[in-house]
């Protein structure tokens with residue numbers, strides 16, 4: 001585990017340096033969906049500071065066993081509004097907000113517990129109809145509406161493009177997400193600034209970093225193939 005994390009961190013640093021970015025500007029989200037708590041514990045002891053989970057119920061179980069570690073928990077899966085209540089209690093950052101309905105529910109639940117919930121908006125940058133995420137051309141309107149919700153703090157954009165393990169095919173989508181972010185930041189929408197770009201996985205994280213990722217979500221390279 002230590003060696004794997006060392007190699008990934010080194011590759012992240014090299015990708016950042018190769019395009020003149022500070023290595024500190026990219027953080028690793030260790031994607032632990034379906035991974036047993038024992039393996040997650042090893043990763044936390046080897047220095048992982050952010051865990052990414054896809055399923056609320058699974059994360060709730062794991063959280064109980066791993067609560068003593070000072071890790072941040074990020075939600076990266078598809079979130080149903082009826083799970084918003086639990087998501088707000090568990091997660092420091094929710095990467096996958098893609099509708100006003102979900103944003104409103106998260107805002108309501110955050111208000112109940114006196115929290116400002118940090119979120120990212122997930123964009124379907126490739127426009128495939130099977131992918132979750134808001135369409136690129138609807139993102140600005142969604143952000144304007146989210147900016148008015150008092151208990152949400154929007155921090156950036158997330159995407160999950162098609163094609164696995166083909167970084168050069170995915171790269172244009174990463175560049176497009178960054179372009180969209182720059183465009184929206186330029187509008188200076190009240191309460192909306194987008195410093196974070198969550199993009200890049202095991203098969204393409206270096207390309208994502210070169211295109212501006214600040215959060216890379218890596219599972220397989222850390223924990224091995226999921227069963």
Ligand SMILES: *Cc1c(COP(=O)(O)O)cnc(C)c1O
Pocket residue numbers: 031033054076077160201202203217218219220221
């Ligand atoms: C599973 C998953 C990842 C990690 O994928 P790997 O290829 O195992 O690194 C990243 N992001 C999301 C949204 C995922 O569901």
